[in-house]
Amino acid sequence: MMHQQFQDCIDACNACADACDNCAAACLQEGHASEMARCIALNMDCAQVCRLSAALMARGSQFAAALCRVCADICRACAEECGKHSMDHCQRCAEACRRCADACARMAAA
Amino acid sequence: MMHQQFQDCIDACNACADACDNCAAACLQEGHASEMARCIALNMDCAQVCRLSAALMARGSQFAAALCRVCADICRACAEECGKHSMDHCQRCAEACRRCADACARMAAA
Amino acid sequence: MMHQQFQDCIDACNACADACDNCAAACLQEGHASEMARCIALNMDCAQVCRLSAALMARGSQFAAALCRVCADICRACAEECGKHSMDHCQRCAEACRRCADACARMAAA
Amino acid sequence: MMHQQFQDCIDACNACADACDNCAAACLQEGHASEMARCIALNMDCAQVCRLSAALMARGSQFAAALCRVCADICRACAEECGKHSMDHCQRCAEACRRCADACARMAAA
Numbered sequence: 001m002m003h004q005q006f007q008d009c010i011d012a013c014n015a016c017a018d019a020c021d022n023c024a025a026a027c028l029q030e031g032h033a034s035e036m037a038r039c040i041a042l043n044m045d046c047a048q049v050c051r052l053s054a055a056l057m058a059r060g061s062q063f064a065a066a067l068c069r070v071c072a073d074i075c076r077a078c079a080e081e082c083g084k085h086s087m088d089h090c091q092r093c094a095e096a097c098r099r100c101a102d103a104c105a106r107m108a109a110a
Numbered sequence: 111m112m113h114q115q116f117q118d119c120i121d122a123c124n125a126c127a128d129a130c131d132n133c134a135a136a137c138l139q140e141g142h143a144s145e146m147a148r149c150i151a152l153n154m155d156c157a158q159v160c161r162l163s164a165a166l167m168a169r170g171s172q173f174a175a176a177l178c179r180v181c182a183d184i185c186r187a188c189a190e191e192c193g194k195h196s197m198d199h200c201q202r203c204a205e206a207c208r209r210c211a212d213a214c215a216r217m218a219a220a
Numbered sequence: 221m222m223h224q225q226f227q228d229c230i231d232a233c234n235a236c237a238d239a240c241d242n243c244a245a246a247c248l249q250e251g252h253a254s255e256m257a258r259c260i261a262l263n264m265d266c267a268q269v270c271r272l273s274a275a276l277m278a279r280g281s282q283f284a285a286a287l288c289r290v291c292a293d294i295c296r297a298c299a300e301e302c303g304k305h306s307m308d309h310c311q312r313c314a315e316a317c318r319r320c321a322d323a324c325a326r327m328a329a330a
Numbered sequence: 331m332m333h334q335q336f337q338d339c340i341d342a343c344n345a346c347a348d349a350c351d352n353c354a355a356a357c358l359q360e361g362h363a364s365e366m367a368r369c370i371a372l373n374m375d376c377a378q379v380c381r382l383s384a385a386l387m388a389r390g391s392q393f394a395a396a397l398c399r400v401c402a403d404i405c406r407a408c409a410e411e412c413g414k415h416s417m418d419h420c421q422r423c424a425e426a427c428r429r430c431a432d433a434c435a436r437m438a439a440a
Contacts (some may be wrong), residue, residue, distance in 0.1 A: 014234040015138035021278035045391050051271045058241035061375050070396045124344040131388035155281050161381045168351035179287045253363035
């Protein structure tokens with residue numbers, strides 16, 4: 001399977017997208033959404049770009065590396081923001097974003 | 111062009127998705143995001159389902175009607191919520207959601 | 221974590237989306253794409269609807285069940301088509317689609 | 331409306347995505363999909379990246395420009411490939427891709 005080499009990065013993207021979507025919804029519902037506005041906005045971007053990066057890698061697209069480069073930048077920004085907040089969903093999301101940023105940066109450089 | 115019959119509904123979905131994404135970001139940034147939490151959450155769902163409905167219609171997918179049925183329900187819920195708020199972006203979004211709900215309901219019934 | 225209950229179905233959706241995207245690209249590149257046209261078209265629909273279903277479940281969306289119902293139908297159609305073809309990527313995809321159809325049907329009924 | 335400045339590029343992305351999804355489905359169904367394999371693969375990437383670029387612009391995302399840069403590259407590759415084929419859907423798609431590539435390149439440079 002020619003795209004199996006991408007599997008680690010695909011898994012990291014899927015896990016990060018799930019964590020970001022979960023974090024966005026939790027941040028909205030906990031009564032202090034205004035303070036979490038930047039976190040929610042980054043979660044939305046990060047989740048969508050991660051899911052599309054996974055799709056392009058799974059298809060072996062020639063543009064997968066270019067999208068992963070952008071994805072790594074978004075993941076890093078989201079990790080930095082989520083990492084500031086003590087809620088479990090934010091801390092889990094920050095960790096998933098850091099793993100995904102690393103995996104995408106490696107993909108983009110390959 | 112075989113899928114041209116879907117063009118009105120595709121246009122309504124794209125316009126609704128743009129209005130929902132815009133409304134979500136504006137609601138987040140205006141300092142009262144907690145009160146707008148349900149609006150933002152519905153905007154996120156509605157934007158994504160509208161964009162995917164447009165994609166399936168543009169491909170003439172056999173599942174376009176089934177997805178449009180779900181899309182119509184989401185658009186109606188989003189229109190109802192956005193319609194409660196006086197901000198321009200909410201009112202514009204409510205109007206785009208109503209048009210899209212009608213177009214998707216017609217598509218689903220066709 | 222309130223959405224943890226959805227985790228099995230989210231995982232099935234992500235795995236199915238990856239298998240469908242992979243199968244679509246492989247079917248396109250193996251020199252007999254015309255015979256695989258229905259397989260590729262279903263792969264495209266299935267991958268995108270699975271990824272969006274995962275997103276809505278991860279956010280605990282009130283529309284997750286409705287989308288999962290549509291997703292289950294698409295997964296079943298894709299499993300049936302892919303199951304007719306002997307290539308490894310088609311057989312793996314058919315299996316991922318069957319698992320995802322079952323998981324989504326349970327979600328939709330919950 | 332703060333993101334109105336992006337409206338032209340959003341419109342170009344939506345139109346390009348619709349044309350690419352339409353072209354992919356038509357290329358699959360016309361009996362010579364093997365020869366159109368690269369066209370279909372690029373259509374799939376281009377449609378999805380265009381729809382996500384529209385979403386990020388509509389939200390005024392700080393990552394909209396970076397994604398538009400990737401989108402411009404994909405649009406140019408898709409325009410070049412579609413432009414080689416005489417079918418109406420390919421020629422329409424090539425034209426939509428060229429417009430979108432120009433609009434995204436301007437957005438990325440702004």
